[in-house]
Amino acid sequence: MMSRMPPQSIQAEASVLGSMIIHSPAIDVVVQITQAEHFYRPAHQTIYQVLVDMSQDNKPVDLVTLRDELERSKQLEAVGGVEYIVALVEGVPTAANVEYYANIVRDKALLRQLIVVGTQIVQEAFETHEEAGDVLDQAERAVFEIASSHIADQAHSMEELLQHTIETLQQTEGQLITGLASGYQKLDELTSGFQRGDMIVLGARPSMGKTSFLLNVAEYMAVVDQKPVAFFSLEMSKEQVTQRLLASYARFDLRRMRRGMISAEDWTRIQLAAGDLSPAPLFIDDTALLTVLQLRAKARRLKAAHDIQAVFVDYLQLMNYQGRANSRQEQITEISRGIKALARELGVPVILAAQLNRGPADRPSQRPRMSDLRESGSIEQDADVVTLLHNEDYYHRGDPDWIDKNVHELIVAKQRNGPTDTVYLRFLNNITRFESAAPDTYAT
Structure with missing residues (x-):
């Protein structure tokens, strides 16, 4: 089963990245739908993360600045060089459909996650000594986490926790309930x-x-x-x-x-x-x-x-x-x-x-x-x-x-x-x- 090509759309991934390069406001749309690990190609994961980091740092995003950032971090050749970055840009005439492409990327990633979880469930069912109900509960939990598109981190930094706590306190300030x-x-x-x-x-x-x-x-x-x-x-x-x-x-x-x-x-x-x-x-x-x-x-x-x-x-x-x-x-x-x-x-x-x-x-x-x-x-x-x-x-x-x-x-x-x-x-x-x-x- 695992010898088959996993679900992916390289064309959709390239279209998302090209849209982010030619129209930086598209980054705000994409980050609400996809994450770096949703991309199938490692090179695409790298480019995506660099673009997001540049946007978060309020740096201008375009073909030239992306090339410079990849060169500075010594990742340009690993992602295919300048030629590949240019190809991404030339392959997308407009960023108008970026949300559609981003949803394709996310959906393919969810299918790949289901394949991994499904394989684990099959293996567990063959090898487990636990009650069937316990295995079923574990399987449902794993699928539920994928369906809800939220896998919580087990550990959070104090900075992150305090920021969330302060925001919550500000929202509830003056509220008794x-x-x-x-x-x-x-x-x-x-x-x-x-x-x-x-x-x-x-x-x-x-x-x-x-x-x-x-x-x-x-x-x-x-x-x-x-x-x-x-x-x-x-x-x-x-x-x-x-x-x-x-x-x-x-x-x-x-x-x-x-x-x-x-x-x-x-x-x-x-x-x-x-x-x-x-x-x-x-x-x-x-x-x-x-x-x-x-x-x-x-x-x-x-x-x-x-x-x-x-x-x-x-x-x-x-x-x-x-x-x-x-x-x-x-x-x-x-x-x-x-x-x-x-x-x-x-x-x-x-x-x-x-x-x-x-x-x-x-x-x-x-x-x-x-x-x-x-x-x-x-x-x-x-x-x-x-x-x-x-x-x-x-x-x-x-x-x-x-x-x-x-x-x-x-x-x-x-x-x-x-x-x-x-x-x-x-x-x-x-x-x-x-x-x-x-x-x-x-x-x-």
Whole structure:
């Protein structure tokens, strides 16, 4: 297979270089499409890089200056001499089609990269002792990197990192929210929004409203902020999730909706809500027993197709694991690490719901702690932010002396780059919607 001529277009490469020489503004067009390594001929790679360097140094670019630069760097003869440079110029009457030629060069380079990766995949499949799923994940990652035309460097200079950091600080100067807003003001002020590459864990015991809170935040991001987000529901079907979203957004009783108890006036409200929700870039996947490998594959495709800005997973303990880990705790550890790696790979926050253990019977308070994360493994260590959802009223149902305040506590128990605190929320159970609670509702 590898004895065949790899995909390339020497004519397109020559046309790109000739256009860059005769019309220096074409360089700004070309550098957005191609890189030196996209050229098949080593001589073309050299000429391209010299032209780009000259442009970056604000040097005039033409046939004479290019020849002088190649002579100075002792590369003129290696690229074919003055005669070849002249031939490049004479072969291009106009630079008008440079973008078209540059796309050909890039596409041929991508095909060559696919051949290399494909050969590696075949070799790995023949020789590996790993699980087939692991090989598949590695193959998909390699192809995804080519498809996204972005292969990140493993190391960056301090100069480069500081420049990027300063630019980011300048862009966010005066902004309280530098990440993705949740829609809950105090939470956003506390976290500055959900940050790219972070894993945010929402821990709660059953019946505390984990799914409702995740859906409320996903709805805010997609509908209000128009950010594309993915919601992976392992517990409820996509139809159930959609019904919840519709009831919550329309502020319509979910039980009445399920029973079909909808008046003509109600239909108007529901249809208006559906009109707002329909164009929202919210993508719902209800694959049951989802594995980390499947989650990665689906999220990568959504990132490539829709540039999703956040991933929601409901919830951790329902995820399946097909590796060699023995105990469930080891499995959860591997799942947690895989999700954290996904957040970093895609550069988006992953908001992950997790079930909590019930606290010991002799604990004086049922208020949750991070140690209550069921089969927690390394969740606490992997997470950048850990929030715990708590409703004290739940534990006093039937107590005649207890005054029900309908206040949920969202305890920010861990924040790697910020303070911890508690955010108070009110839960409207009939429409499955959380709202910020006024201070006097939780005053002691």
